[in-house]
Amino acid sequence: MGDAIVITSGKGGVGKTTTTANLGTAIAMQGKKVCLIDTDIGLRNLDVILGLENRIIYDLVDVIEGRCKVHQALVKDKRFDDLLYLLPAAQTSDKSAVAPAQMKELVDDLKQDYDYILIDCPAGIEQGYKNAIAGANKAIVVTTPERSAVRDADRIVGLLEQEQIDPPMLIINRIRNHLMESGDMLDIDEITNHLSIDLLGIVVDDDQVITASNKGEPIAMNPDNKASIAYRNIAKRILGESIPLMSLTEEKKTFFQKLLGLLSKK
C-alpha cells in the first residue's frame, strides 16, 4: 500500500507543478514506483514539464467517466524504466467534471500498485483543491519567501489540518540567497515559525529550473545543479532518510582560513 501525497500551496505560481515533476523524478531515481496525477483539469501542464505532452491518449476525466481503464490513461516515462507514470489532467473539461469521492476511489486503487502517488493540486481552495486532497493521506505545502505566498500557505495549512491527513510538511521554493541575506526577503526561520509545520526542504531559485522545464526534462535529472540536489534531498527525506538542510550561504573564507588552506597544501 503506497502513500498518496498531495502537493499544494493555495497561491498560484509558487512551483507546485515543478515540485511535483521533480520530486516524482527524484523518487523514481531512488528506485521507487511513482505515479503522478495532475488534477489541474482545464489547465494541465505537468505533462509539459515532464516532456510527455505528445504521448497522452486518455486523461483523468476519461478514467473517471469510464471511457478507459486507468492503466490505459497512464503515460509511462521511458527515461525511468517502469518506475514513473503520469495520469494527465483533461484539457477540455473543467474542475467540476470530477468529484472528491471519485478521486478517492481512483487514488485508493492506484495505491495498490505504486509506492508513491504525487497529486499535483491546482491553485485555489475550491473544487479542484477538494478533488486533489480527497485521496491523499499526506500533504506537502509549497511556498516561496514572499508574504503573499506565506499567507496563502497558512490558509491551506489551516484547511489541511481539518482533514484526515498527516500534518502537512513544508517546502520553501525559489529562495534567493542575496535577498535573504540582506533581509529583504522572509528568512527560513521566519516562515517555519509562522506556519509552525515541519520543514521538508528548501530549494534555491535557479534559472536552469526554467530551462529544464521548457525542455521537458525535470531539473532533478541534472546531477550537479543546486536545485536538483535540493529536490533529490527532499525525495530522500520523503523515503525516510535523514539528510541535513542544504546550507544557503556560499562560504566566504576569511583571511585566516585562506592562510590555513595555503599552509595545509604544502
Added chain:
Amino acid sequence: MGNRQNVMIKGTKDGFILKLDDRCGYELLKEELIEKLSVQYKAMDDQHAISVKIEAGNRFLSEDQQEELREIVKSQKSLIVDEIQSNVITVDLAEQIIRQRQMSTISGIVRSGQVIDVEGDFLLIGDVNPGGMIRAGGNIYILGTLKGVAHAGCYGNEDAVIVASQMLPSQLRISKYLNRAPDPVKNDDDLHEMECAYIDDTEQIVVDRLQVLRHVRPSITNYKGGM
C-alpha cells in the same frame, strides 16, 4: 379564589411596586391590572411620571407579555414601567448566560481565514496568524503572538480587553471601536513584553503594558479570598 387579590400595589418613595400573583391565569391577571389601575389613579392625571416596578414572582413573562404589561401601565398617563422582575428565565437564556460567562480555550494556531467565535472570554494557547480572527463576547487572552484580528466585547461590552504575549495585530476591535495596528517599529524585536488593549476615557483603543490592567479594569479579578 373570587376575592383574592392577584395584583397588589405598594407605594414606596421611589414609586410604585406592582406585585403580580404568579399562580393565576395570565388573562385574569391582565384584566385585574387594567381594572385596578383605572379605578385607583384617575385623579393623578396632572402629576409628573411615576416609575413603576413590576414584580412577577415565579411567573415567566415572554417578551410579548412584558410589552403588553408595559402598555397597560403606560396607558395610565402618569405611570412608566421602570423594571420588570421575575424569578424565572428560560433554559435558553440561562444557557446563553453560562456561555457568556465561560472561558473557552483552544490550544493551537488560528490560521489565515479561520474565525473563532465565542460568546464569553477566550483563551488561546498559540498564535493568531495574519488573516485569522477571534471574536469574543468577553475578553481575549492570547498566550502567543497576535498577528491577526481580535474583536473583544463584540456584543457591545466596552470594558472588554485584549491581552497578548506579543501584540502585533493587523487590527484590534473592542465593542464598536476599531484600531489599526501602529506601523511596526523595527529593531525592537527583543523588547517585547506582554501587552493589553482596552478602551480609555477618550474612547480610543490603547495598547499598554500588561501591568496597568489591574488599575484600569479591576473588575477582571474575580478571585475571592486573601492574596
